[in-house]
Amino acid sequence: MAVPNALLVIIRHAPHSSNWLREGLDAALVAAAFGQPVHLLFMGQGIMALLKEQGSGAPGQKATLPTIDMLEMYDIEQLWVSEGELKSMQLSTGSLVEGVTLIADQEIPGLMQQHATILNF
């Protein structure tokens, strides 16, 4: 889990409610494109970015799912999801895209310490 120069990007905002999610993912993609190892941690409403049934919705609204699918191509393979928050949102891992890893709440502080750089969106 510990990669010395890895960047941890924390995603806490839902699709469509604001541009925090998209601009957070953009930062992660650019860091990965520059060759930096990037890990993602999804907390709270940010978990909604991973819901696999997201549709195109209203016309003109850009969907998030294609960007999530793109992460693997950029070698961003570590997607942590806060287990406690998943439960408190009454979501199951079955409703999320594949490839996520649950992380127990008490492990989150350790995760923060292990990463030399953090960007919080």
Add this chain to the structure above:
Amino acid sequence: MAVPNALLVIIRHAPHSSNWLREGLDAALVAAAFGQPVHLLFMGQGIMALLKEQGSGAPGQKATLPTIDMLEMYDIEQLWVSEGELKSMQLSTGSLVEGVTLIADQEIPGLMQQHATILNF
């Protein structure tokens, strides 16, 4: 309490956190300047606009208190404060500017019905 063509402006946002408070008060002042009776209802963080000890704080930040003091000159004399929310914020009326009226939570729906027009900030 019931004035047929009165405008109710609801203030729910605190000073400095955003521009909602200032732009809500501006709408109230303009309506009053146009001769419309205006009533204000302060809920939640909006109650902080009424704290009488607000200082000038950091340089360059415009204070809210002068605008609150200006309301009376514009004949905006009805300032309701949600009693339940005042209590849950652990504030007392003694910490607020003069001239506010407490309103019990169960009276708020009635207040909404009595006003033909409402602007919610």
Add this chain to the structure above:
Amino acid sequence: MILHILTKAPDSRAATQMQQALGNQDSVLLIEEAVTAALNPAWAAWQKYRSRIFLLSEDLTSRGLTHIAAKHQLPTMDVDDFVALTEQYEKTVTWY
């Protein structure tokens, strides 16, 4: 009679304040982030305002919550129904 439009999640301040302002004959439409209320059928408002609280279906779809809302048998309406609802209510108040 007022139509209340909530745009923020059920655990937001906006949601709390809306519930304080809700009259006996008022209705509620949940749009934008507020459709996350579909995740929580135990949210007090679902019981308390039964038959006068609705989810906007387009916003459910874009957020991937359509099936969850259906599973919990929560009432939805689309944007045309939304307009029809505003025809019935002289006043609307948006909570954000």
Add this chain to the structure above:
Amino acid sequence: MILHILTKAPDSRAATQMQQALGNQDSVLLIEEAVTAALNPAWAAWQKYRSRIFLLSEDLTSRGLTHIAAKHQLPTMDVDDFVALTEQYEKTVTWY
């Protein structure tokens, strides 16, 4: 060791998430809207992180909360102390 900067009120999602991420040796600075924590000395974080959680005094003053913070004997620091604190902590994370 991380310095956490909270900019939103104690009842916000940002405040909850910050507390989930807080390590045993981390400190917390409350700025902007977060200084409303001065109103509630019973906020769990005040007890739990005693001696490593602070209010930014300029933001207390502009919001009229200086006396309330003093009455509740809550620790404050000004912006110079804030910089001094960042000298001690290699990493800072802002919750908003």
Add this chain to the structure above:
Amino acid sequence: MQYGLLVMGAPYSSPAPHSALRFAHAIITRGHQLAGVFFYHDGVHNASSLMAPPQDELNLREAWLELHQYHDVALDVCIAAALRRGLMSESEALRHGKQAFNIVSPFELTGLGQLLELQHRSDRFITFA
């Protein structure tokens, strides 16, 4: 019926403009009139002629323009909220000694009096924020 809309969210930062546009089209489809849209608070950014979103995203300003062109909807922008946020018309640019401007017709800079006037003249007045 006559409808009036108040839009207080910025494009791409808030879903409010999207919701308002969708609602505006549904109003018209149901045979109502849309008297006008008033842009206030961060909503003033909807009027920026310098908006240049990626090509796969809706250009919200253009979507408002279409609404004006096909349905004669007035597009009023609060002048105080706009100036503070870096939005001005040619005449305001002259007055403030600026070299450029980013609000052009049919968007009109106007005072808050227009908001109150729109609210009074509309049978239904809906806020998106």
Add this chain to the structure above:
Amino acid sequence: MQYGLLVMGAPYSSPAPHSALRFAHAIITRGHQLAGVFFYHDGVHNASSLMAPPQDELNLREAWLELHQYHDVALDVCIAAALRRGLMSESEALRHGKQAFNIVSPFELTGLGQLLELQHRSDRFITFA
């Protein structure tokens, strides 16, 4: 020490720019270096040359300019975030066929790579949002 700042709130809509400026001056007063400020998300509005707040309010863009003039602080603005929100330089205006522009030097439109670069080269990197 070398500091870097990330600013993600808009002037007048968020207190983040005020907090960041105050912090910037305190850094310098304590003898540290401020390598640069990166504006992202709604923070890009700090760079607008068309900002015209009331005279009794601080003009935040001018406050950033002073910081650059007296302390040589680089002011970088994320280009993707800026274009979407109606902020562009002269060269971007040409590229997008626009008649005007509202980003001028010393504010520089740049990619997110600069944000990561600033974060790496700073001993302390602080976000205001």
